[in-house]
Amino acid sequence: MNSRLKSAIQFCVFVALGAVMLYFAFKGQDFSRLTSQLKSANFYWVAVAAIVTMVAHLVRAIRWNMLIEPMGYHPKNSNTFIAVLIGYLANLAFPRLGEVTRCGTLTKTDNIPMDKLIGTVIVERVVDLLSLIIILVLTVLLQFNRISTFVYDHLLKGIIEKLSANTTAMVISIILVVVGITGTLYVFKKNKDRIYQSGLGKKIMGLLEGISHGLTSISKLKSKGKFLLFTVLLWVLYLLSTYTMFFALQPTANLTLLTALFVLTVGSLGMAAPVQGGLGAFHWIVSKGLILYGIAELDGLAYATISHGTQTLMIVIFGALGFVWLLLTSNTRKTQPEYGQ
Template identity: 40%
Template sequence: MLLLYLAFRGVDFNSLVEDLKRANYYWVLLSLFFAVVGYVSRAYRWKLLIEPLNYNPPVRNVFYALMVGYLANFDFPRIGEISRCGSLRKSDKIPMDSLIGTVIIERAIDMVVLLLLLFVIFIAKIESFGLFIKENVFIPISKKFINTVDFSIYYWLIIVVVLATLVFMFYYFRKRFKRVKIIIKIRKIIRGVISGVKTVTKMRNRSAFFFHTILIWAMYFLMTYVVIFAIPATQSLKPIDALFLLVIGGLGMAEPVQGGIGAFHWIVSLALSLYGISREDGLVFATIQHESQAILAILLGAFSVVMLFLYSRKKRKNNI
C-alpha cells in the first residue's frame, strides 16, 4: 500500500475520477478479451508441462488452478505459484513438488522472453528507451546488488567458515542424515521438483508449447496496445511504445507486492512521461489497465475457487 500511496501522492482524485469516467471502455473490454485468451493459452501450456509426469488433468481444472493462483497473488506476493499448484494437487492428485518444478520452468521461460523483449526495445530506441531502462532498471538493480555484497571482509569470512563447517558436517554425518525423517522428506521434495523441471525435455508436443508461449506474449502485447486508445493522452502512441509499456509494466508486476499494486502504477506513469504525458494522465492509463485486469483476475479466481470446490465434492461423491 505504501507504493500505491507514493504513486498517487499529490494527485487530484476528483480530476482522476473524471478522466476515468471519460475513458472509452470499448478498448478496455477488448483488452479483457485478449487477457482471457492469454489465460486459456497459459493453462494449455502448463498442461503440456504436466503431461510428461504421467498425469492428464482436464484443461478446465488447470485453468481454474491458474486463476486461483492469480487471485492469491492479491493476498500475498508470489503466493499464487504455490496456490495454483496446491489447487491442482487437490483436484487431480498430482504431486505438489512435481507441479512446483513445472512452474519453475514456466516462469524461467517467461523471464527469458521478458529479457529478450527488454533487449529489443533497448536497441530499437536506445536514445530514449535505453536511457530510461538504464536509469530506472539497470542502475537500481546494480545498486541493490552492491548493497547486498558490500559487507566487511570479516562478515564474508564468517559466512565462508559457517558454510564450510555445514558442508563438512553434512559430509561426515551423511549416513546418519539419510535416516532422519525430515531429511528423507526434503530429499523426496527435491527429487519431485527436479522431475517437474525435467518435463521440459520430455514434452511430446514442443511445437505446441512454443506456440502457446508466443500466443501468451502476443496477448499480453495486445492487452497493452488496445488500452492506449482508451484515453486521448495516449492515442498517438505506436506499437513499439506499447511493447515498451508491456515490458516496463511486467517489471512493475514482478515487484514483491500484492498484484503489483502501486509498483505498476508508478513505473508505467513514469515511462509515459518520456512521451510528454503528464503524471496524472499516466496514472489514468495505468489505473485503467491494472484495475481492469485485476477485477477480471479476481472474478475469474473467485469463480474458479467455487468450480474446483464443486468438482472435488462431486468426485468424492462418485468415489463413495
C-alpha cells in the first residue's frame, strides 16, 4: 500500500475514533448552557493555567537535556523546548508521532543521531509512567472510596457485564491470542538468522543499539538528584495547572487541590488514549470523574472542554511557531557558506 494512502487512512481512523469519543462525551448535553458556561469563564485563570503548562513544557525540555548530555551532546535548552512543542503538535495529527518528531527536530538542529534520541525519549516515557503510577497509588490511598466507586461504575461494571454475557467469545479470544503469540515465536526462532541478516533486521538491530545508548544515559547522569527534582517539579506544575483552571469556572471554583490530583490522574489516562491529543477521551473521563465531587456532568464537561481547548490552542500556536523557526533556521544553515570559502 502507498505510504501516503496508508497515512491518510490511519489519520482518518484516529479522527473517527476521536469523533466517536467526543460524541459519547457530549451526548445528551445542553449545548446552549455549555456555551454559556464557556463564555462566562474567567480568562485570567485560563491564562494563568496556560502559562503554568508552558513552564511545565520547558521543565520537560530541560529534563530531556539531562538525558542527552551524558551521550556527549549539548543542545541548547531552547532547541529542546522547541522540539518538545513541535512533538506535541505532531501528536495532534497522529498519536505517538510526537516522540519521533521531536527527536527528528533535534537531529536537524543539533545533528544528534535519531536512534540515540529515541532511547532518551523511551527513558522519559518510562519515568513518566512510573511517576503516573505513583500519583495514581497516592490518589487511591487518599481518596479510596471515590476512586473505587468511579472505577467500578464507569469502567469495570460494563466490562464485567459484557464478559459474563459472552463467556464463549472471551475464551475463544484468549485461545486465539495464545496461538498467535506461540506461532509468531516459533516462526521467529526457526528463521532468526535470516531475519537478523536481512535489511530490515539490520535496521532494527541498529535502532536497538542506539536505543540502548539512550537507556544507559540515565545511569550516567551527573546529578540524578537534579533529574528527580525536575521530574517532581514537572508533575507539580501539571497539578497546579489543573488546579488553577478550576477557578476559571464558577461551578468548579471551590474544588480542592486533592480534587485536582484526581483530575490530573484520570485526565492523564484520557490523554494516553490512542486519539489525537486525547480528544474525546479526556472530556469523557474528566466530566465523569468530577461527578464524584458533586459537579454536574455538564459543568465537568465545560471544565474539560476549556482545559483541553486551552492546551490544544497553546500547542497549535507555539508548536507552529517552532516549526516555522525550524524551517527558517534550516534554510539559514543550508545557505550559510562553509568556513574558509
